[in-house]
Amino acid sequence: MIVRSLYHTMRADLRERLRRPAFLVVVALTALAGYAFVPPAGAPYTIIDLGGFRGVYNAAWLGAMLTMLLTQFVGLLGFFYVRGAIAYDIDSGVGQILGTTPLRRPAYLLGKWLSGWATLGLLTAIVALMGVVMLLGRGEDRTLDLGALLLPLLVIALPTMGLVAGIATLFDAVRPLRGLAGSAAYLVLFVGGLGAGLLQAADPSGIGALMPGISAACADIYGAACATRLSVGIVLYEGVLQTFVWPGMAWSLAVVAGQWGWAGLGLLAVLAAVPLFDGFVAHWAGRAPGVASAPPPGEWSGTPTVLPRALSRVSPARHTFGRVLLAELRLLLQGQPRWWYVGAGGLIVACATSPLAVAREWLLPIAWLWPLLRWSELGTRERRYGTAPLLLSVPRATARRLPAAWLAGATVALLLGIGAALALAGASDWPGLAGLGVTALLIPALALTLGVWSGSPRLFELVALLLWYGALNGIPALALTPTSAAQIGLRALLTAALLGLAAIGHRRAGAP
Amino acid sequence: MVTSVAPELLPAPTPPAAAAALLSIRGVSRQYRSGAWGLRDISLELRPGILGLLGPNGAGKSTLLRILATLDRPTSGTVRWRDREIGRDPDALRAVLGYLPQDVGIYPNLSATEFLEYLAAVKGLDARSARRRIDELLSLLNLTAAARRPMGGYSGGMRQRVGIAQALLNDPELLIVDEPTVGLDPEERVRFRNLLSDLAGERLVILSTHIVSDVEAIASEIAVVANGQLLAHTTSEALLATVAGQVWEWVVPPADVPALRERYLLSGMLRTAAGVRLRAVAPAAPVPRAIPAVPGLEDAYLLALQTHRKEARP
Numbered sequence: 001m002i003v004r005s006l007y008h009t010m011r012a013d014l015r016e017r018l019r020r021p022a023f024l025v026v027v028a029l030t031a032l033a034g035y036a037f038v039p040p041a042g043a044p045y046t047i048i049d050l051g052g053f054r055g056v057y058n059a060a061w062l063g064a065m066l067t068m069l070l071t072q073f074v075g076l077l078g079f080f081y082v083r084g085a086i087a088y089d090i091d092s093g094v095g096q097i098l099g100t101t102p103l104r105r106p107a108y109l110l111g112k113w114l115s116g117w118a119t120l121g122l123l124t125a126i127v128a129l130m131g132v133v134m135l136l137g138r139g140e141d142r143t144l145d146l147g148a149l150l151l152p153l154l155v156i157a158l159p160t161m162g163l164v165a166g167i168a169t170l171f172d173a174v175r176p177l178r179g180l181a182g183s184a185a186y187l188v189l190f191v192g193g194l195g196a197g198l199l200q201a202a203d204p205s206g207i208g209a210l211m212p213g214i215s216a217a218c219a220d221i222y223g224a225a226c227a228t229r230l231s232v233g234i235v236l237y238e239g240v241l242q243t244f245v246w247p248g249m250a251w252s253l254a255v256v257a258g259q260w261g262w263a264g265l266g267l268l269a270v271l272a273a274v275p276l277f278d279g280f281v282a283h284w285a286g287r288a289p290g291v292a293s294a295p296p297p298g299e300w301s302g303t304p305t306v307l308p309r310a311l312s313r314v315s316p317a318r319h320t321f322g323r324v325l326l327a328e329l330r331l332l333l334q335g336q337p338r339w340w341y342v343g344a345g346g347l348i349v350a351c352a353t354s355p356l357a358v359a360r361e362w363l364l365p366i367a368w369l370w371p372l373l374r375w376s377e378l379g380t381r382e383r384r385y386g387t388a389p390l391l392l393s394v395p396r397a398t399a400r401r402l403p404a405a406w407l408a409g410a411t412v413a414l415l416l417g418i419g420a421a422l423a424l425a426g427a428s429d430w431p432g433l434a435g436l437g438v439t440a441l442l443i444p445a446l447a448l449t450l451g452v453w454s455g456s457p458r459l460f461e462l463v464a465l466l467l468w469y470g471a472l473n474g475i476p477a478l479a480l481t482p483t484s485a486a487q488i489g490l491r492a493l494l495t496a497a498l499l500g501l502a503a504i505g506h507r508r509a510g511a512p
Numbered sequence: 513m514v515t516s517v518a519p520e521l522l523p524a525p526t527p528p529a530a531a532a533a534l535l536s537i538r539g540v541s542r543q544y545r546s547g548a549w550g551l552r553d554i555s556l557e558l559r560p561g562i563l564g565l566l567g568p569n570g571a572g573k574s575t576l577l578r579i580l581a582t583l584d585r586p587t588s589g590t591v592r593w594r595d596r597e598i599g600r601d602p603d604a605l606r607a608v609l610g611y612l613p614q615d616v617g618i619y620p621n622l623s624a625t626e627f628l629e630y631l632a633a634v635k636g637l638d639a640r641s642a643r644r645r646i647d648e649l650l651s652l653l654n655l656t657a658a659a660r661r662p663m664g665g666y667s668g669g670m671r672q673r674v675g676i677a678q679a680l681l682n683d684p685e686l687l688i689v690d691e692p693t694v695g696l697d698p699e700e701r702v703r704f705r706n707l708l709s710d711l712a713g714e715r716l717v718i719l720s721t722h723i724v725s726d727v728e729a730i731a732s733e734i735a736v737v738a739n740g741q742l743l744a745h746t747t748s749e750a751l752l753a754t755v756a757g758q759v760w761e762w763v764v765p766p767a768d769v770p771a772l773r774e775r776y777l778l779s780g781m782l783r784t785a786a787g788v789r790l791r792a793v794a795p796a797a798p799v800p801r802a803i804p805a806v807p808g809l810e811d812a813y814l815l816a817l818q819t820h821r822k823e824a825r826p
Binding site: 397 | 578583607619644652662681
């Protein structure tokens with residue numbers, strides 16, 4: 001019974017995932033990445049190199065290279081792609097039905113995990129296919145050694161995908177981790193461990209397992225010139241990387257068992273989620289619409305207090321922008337738990353009273369992380385709450401609402417940034433103040449555009465977290481208070497362009 | 513009023529009314545990306561009054577209403593409101609449109625008053641007069657007591673009433689309501705029907721439903737849609753005329769019901785002490801003891817659907 005329900009949960013979830021239009025987009029992007037990640041000699045960028053050296057594009061090198069890229073990129077982005085399966089069931093109402101069936105929680109969660117794993121496994125298969133294509137396409141060594149090409153993917157990438165899917169299921173199952181907290185926690189987890197490429201015997205990125213052999217092959221030819229650490233990622237590079245032949249890896253049982261242990265850890269994560277998952281019945285009971293608070297039955301009976309014919313006339317207004325803005329602000333800020341407002345107030349005060357460097361580099365990023373979930377509703381709220389038909393069937397639907405929604409988001413950014421702004425003004429850092437202002441305009445524009453076009457808050461949450469991480473790590477282009485006129489101007493232009501894109505997307509959502 | 517109906521269903525078409533149409537739907541078809549047709553060549557000329565749009569689930573009613581509410585566009589054909597094509601100029605209609613979708617959405621953290629104030633602003637209504645109208649609508653719909661509570665705690669019926677209030681906010685000339693009585697209890701349903709009836713006046717109200725009794729009481733015209741096609745557009749009286757003398761009732765033992773269901777178009781069944789009282793639509797008395805019954809709109813509607821299905825069979 002449990003195996004059967006597990007299998008059907010997995011099958012239904014997988015079918016639902018694969019039939020979404022987004023899956024085709026992800027497949028296309030994965031295939032494109034598979035192509036771009038094997039740059040030709042002389043390309044202006046590198047993907048994997050050891051300080052100016054890379055392996056000849058033979059089956060073994062492509063297999064290893066694509067494996068490391070998969071664990072790095074899909075290991076991070078794949079989490080955000082496969083998570084949300086339980087929330088989807090809740091939002092679609094299917095959870096309400098499942099909660100009343102004999103379906104056991106372990107079967108349900110394991111089914112969701114296997115479906116997520118299978119989805120990432122399909123992406124792994126597409127990467128493998130692209131490996132064959134690129135092997136033949138680049139033509140440095142066209143020997144089609146399928147074992148050498150596929151084994152790294154099967155031994156390293158596939159179990160890592162199981163771990164990623166397992167953590168996604170765990171975070172989905174635990175209510176406090178379903179939202180932004182889970183996204184932030186995974187980012188920290190990934191950056192701190194999963195994707196760090198630690199030189200260990202068996203780390204989920206696979207770098208620890210592959211690196212010794214690769215280093216040795218490079219050192220055989222180029223000696224100490226070879227770097228001891230791999231650079232994995234898109235890095236601008238002028239010149240041509242020198243090549244060496246890496247014949248592949250001798251897979252020992254210990255390596256295979258060590259790597260597949262990560263999939264076992266994924267399974268453990270899912271099993272750990274079972275007692276933490278509060279199920280659907282509790283969820284729906286908590287959301288039951290007003291059984292207790294509804295007025296007594298029959299309240300709408302008897303003679304109406306106002307006859308329809310007595311309804312007063314309404315007249316059109318010249319300007320409604322202020323009222324729409326106020327309502328959008330209300331939608332953004334109303335209904336939050338008390339600690340949210342207290343935290344926001346505390347961050348503003350902390351920014352204003354701390355030394356400028358602390359306020360700018362540490363407190364402002366946290367202050368602007370605080371309302372991230374509120375911003376991620378921009379452009380997606382209508383879909384989430386089913387109000388789109390009401391809001392899109394009004395005159396000048398885009399012109400009336402979109403600027404107000406954006407400005408409401410910007411107002412929240414300015415409110416949360418006001419402490420840092422005071423600190424900047426106190427230090428007469430006017431360019432910094434201008435940079436803060438333009439960034440406050442850019443953030444909601446980004447949220448609105450990504451929300452309108454993706455229809456989901458998750459894309460903005462992911463992008464914002466990545467940008468926030470970059471800002472916190474001091475990447476100049478991502479600074480929250482840029483000071484150069486060029487950067488400020490660029491951000492203003494970007495804001496305008498994003499708003500234009502959002503307007504186009506919003507109009508399309510009306511009557512296609 | 514223009515009457516269009518399958519020729520065998522009506523004795524004679526009703527002559528067109530003299531007044532100009534408010535809403536003119538001409539040759540509207542909607543094909544989805546999958547290739548399936550949601551609507552095929554729908555034409556209707558509509559004047560003030562209540563149009564009951566009847567059809568089984570999946571007939572294309574909501575597709576048509578979404579097109580009329582400017583939320584979708586036809587693949588071919590035109591929709592004109594007061595002679596302005598709404599595909600080109602949707603705001604001409606939106607300014608006077610009230611739309612209650614099938615699944616009305618609300619924001620759970622806003623109160624009904626705040627939500628209606630928001631929509632009034634978005635609809636471009638003057639703040640003071642909108643405020644007065646909101647109070648009146650909340651009172652009319654008996655939501656005043658709950659008006660300042662977050663809507664997340666509202667019952668399904670209360671949410672539906674908020675939906676009704678928002679549709680009436682701008683004193684619409686065209687009111688489109690899609691399955692409005694879903695979620696309402698019987699008392700609320702009757703009350704909502706009365707409200708629509710009172711509201712009609714010089715407005716055009718399009719009421720889409722698959723519940724015939726919702727339409728029977730208040731609609732001045734009826735359009736029957738099935739498989740994306742318009743089967744009939746006529747008055748209640750003319751539709752009733754199609755089943756005049758064809759509705760029969762008789763009592764049978766319960767065991768006979770399955771076989772009779774295969775042979776006749778049964779429009780009603782009632783268990784009684786003597787057996788099951790059947791109601792059937794048939795050109796002649798099914799059995800000698802069957803007695804003629806007063807035809808109802810449901811009988812006519814079911815006959816129209818059955819006729820269409822027979823014709824559609826290859």
